[in-house]
Amino acid sequence: MTxxxxxxxxxxxxxxxxxxxxNGRDVSRTVETRTxxxxxxxxxxxxxxxxxxxEHGVCGCCTILLDGESVRSCLMLAVQARGHEIETVESxxxxxxxxxPIQEAFAEEQGLQCGFCTPAMVLRCKxxxxxxxxxxxxxxxxxxxxxxxxCTGYQNIVNAVQNASRKLGGKEAGA
Amino acid sequence: MVATTTVRDSxxxxxxSPTTHDRLVxxxxxxxxxxxxxxxQYRDPDTLADAVALKxxxxxxxxxxAGGQSLMPMLNMRLAAPSVVIDINGVTDLQQxxxxxxxVEIGAGVRQSALETDPLIREALPLLARAVPHIGHIENRHRxxxxxxxxxxxASAELPCTAVVSDAVVVLQGQNGRREVPASSFFDGFMTNAxxxxxxVVAVRYPVTPAGAGTAFVEVAxxxxxxALAAAGVIAEVDGDGRFTRLAVGxxxxxxxxxxxxxxxxxxLGRPVDPATIEAAAKRVEAAVTTGDDIHATSAYRKHLAAxxxxxxxxxxxTDARNGGNR
Numbered sequence: 001m002t003x004x005x006x007x008x009x010x011x012x013x014x015x016x017x018x019x020x021x022x023n024g025r026d027v028s029r030t031v032e033t034r035t036x037x038x039x040x041x042x043x044x045x046x047x048x049x050x051x052x053x054x055e056h057g058v059c060g061c062c063t064i065l066l067d068g069e070s071v072r073s074c075l076m077l078a079v080q081a082r083g084h085e086i087e088t089v090e091s092x093x094x095x096x097x098x099x100x101p102i103q104e105a106f107a108e109e110q111g112l113q114c115g116f117c118t119p120a121m122v123l124r125c126k127x128x129x130x131x132x133x134x135x136x137x138x139x140x141x142x143x144x145x146x147x148x149x150x151c152t153g154y155q156n157i158v159n160a161v162q163n164a165s166r167k168l169g170g171k172e173a174g175a
Numbered sequence: 176m177v178a179t180t181t182v183r184d185s186x187x188x189x190x191x192s193p194t195t196h197d198r199l200v201x202x203x204x205x206x207x208x209x210x211x212x213x214x215x216q217y218r219d220p221d222t223l224a225d226a227v228a229l230k231x232x233x234x235x236x237x238x239x240x241a242g243g244q245s246l247m248p249m250l251n252m253r254l255a256a257p258s259v260v261i262d263i264n265g266v267t268d269l270q271q272x273x274x275x276x277x278x279v280e281i282g283a284g285v286r287q288s289a290l291e292t293d294p295l296i297r298e299a300l301p302l303l304a305r306a307v308p309h310i311g312h313i314e315n316r317h318r319x320x321x322x323x324x325x326x327x328x329x330a331s332a333e334l335p336c337t338a339v340v341s342d343a344v345v346v347l348q349g350q351n352g353r354r355e356v357p358a359s360s361f362f363d364g365f366m367t368n369a370x371x372x373x374x375x376v377v378a379v380r381y382p383v384t385p386a387g388a389g390t391a392f393v394e395v396a397x398x399x400x401x402x403a404l405a406a407a408g409v410i411a412e413v414d415g416d417g418r419f420t421r422l423a424v425g426x427x428x429x430x431x432x433x434x435x436x437x438x439x440x441x442x443x444l445g446r447p448v449d450p451a452t453i454e455a456a457a458k459r460v461e462a463a464v465t466t467g468d469d470i471h472a473t474s475a476y477r478k479h480l481a482a483x484x485x486x487x488x489x490x491x492x493x494t495d496a497r498n499g500g501n502r
Contacts, residue, residue, distance in 0.1 A: 012214070013214060014214070014215075014216055014217060016217070033215070033216075033217035034211070034212040034213070034214055034215060034217070034250075036211070036212070036247070036251070039211070052210075055210035055251050056210070056247075056248035056251050056252055057244060057247065057248050057315065060312070060314060063314055066317070069288075069317045070313065070314045070317060071314055071317050071318050072244075072314050072315070072318075074247070074251065075243045075244055075247040075248065075315075075318065076243055076247070076318065077212075077217070077240075077243075077247075077262075079217060079219070079262075080240075080243075080262060080264060124314075142399065143313070145312060145398075145399035145400055146311075146312025146313060146314045146315070146400060147314075
């Protein structure tokens with residue numbers, strides 16, 4: 001298949017109105033069907049914690065929770081999220097001045113430096129604690145391997161996950 | 176300001192102030208529109224019949240979107256520019272795992288992550304349960320589908336390797352009905368398959384692994400979740416004297432398609448499970464390695480890895496068989 005621009009431009013702009021639940025609120029927007037979920041969350045809903053690093057599924061910084069499961073939002077179309085529930089890191093603290101216990105743990109352990117991977121790491125951390133997959137350092141390292149961090153060398157992130165796991169006392173992290 | 180308050184009220188909780196957002200929009204507009212999918216017509220059929228009809232109408236101008244873990248990067252990078260994208264995530268008929276006697280049929284739309292936890296898969300197809308965790312990362316497996324991986328036909332991918340080892344059959348459907356293609360001929364070249372332009376992959380049928388058979392999947396990759404430099408999947412049966420009575424060895428990442436290491440299988444059949452014997456036999460796979468030097472590994476290193484993963488996987492599967500296998 002050829003990939004020339006004029007061929008692509010031959011297709012008219014196509015839009016669709018979608019309704020989905022984002023961070024506990026139902027939203028309805030009209031989007032171009034080719035819009036990725038990541039761009040939709042950032043540009044239409046202003047959820048700029050969804051960070052775009054590589055936009056082809058390698059860096060993991062755009063990770064969000066789709067119906068409670070971590071997925072790369074750059075590898076989905078926004079239209080595919082219709083009828084689904086999405087959580088970004090903004091959902092963790094209703095009051096923007098208060099930190100969620102997982103976020104507190106990242107601050108205490110210096111589980112971040114530049115912060116680019118942090119929203120994705122925090123969401124993944126929530127998921128693995130809920131799934132009971134933070135039993136050992138090795139397990140945590142394996143479970144967070146889908147998100148690249150170029151600053152910390154990962155050790156402080158592993159420490160933060162273990163700290164958060166203790167704070168949450170094995171209870172569900174969503175409280 | 177009143178205007179600011181009005182805008183914020185319509186926002187999702189946690190969104191930043193418009194000032195921050197406006198700066199970001201300006202920044203993004205300045206740097207251009209890199210890494211976005213080209214325009215296409217989006218179609219999302221609810222039924223398999225509609226999906227097949229759409230594929231038949233648009234042929235090679237249409238691409239199937241399932242989990243999106245390979246197609247979406249290709250669209251973002253504009254390596255693919257289909258006129259039509261047919262999203263089959265709404266076709267629930269494709270999302271079933273069913274057992275009919277000695278065959279397990281996995282719908283093309285079944286998520287890879289489902290295979291890791293499905294009790295039927297763990298019991299009836301233990302090789303899949305062992306191989307699937309090697310596919311990318313969990314974030315990919317939550318979306319990635321069985322049919323998508325098979326159709327993408329990457330020679331270093333895990334599911335195509337398991338299909339070849341298991342003598343699985345890929346089920347294709349077009350306007351004129353279904354046909355079944357053995358995995359060994361489905362993968363017919365570098366990232367190509369036997370699916371015609373008016374067909375789509377609807378399921379894959381795996382023979383149930385015999386009681387007592389051992390399985391193993393061994394992979395070497397540079398980083399956790401990376402593409403395999405070499406991987407081997409093995410199903411082995413061992414008799415009371417500790418000799419191989421059945422052996423199927425598949426290798427991924429070393430040629431344009433996933434291979435069966437038939438030389439290794441023939442050499443070991445009837446011989447005792449012995450690490451030195453297995454290691455020597457595994458070297459026979461080196462002759463099948465056709466991947467040349469590339470940025471990831473030299474051809475010589477891939478040959479070495481192919482023999483290493485085959486040797487380890489055969490020994491692990493034999494050990495698994497001696498311990499009773501999957502039951």
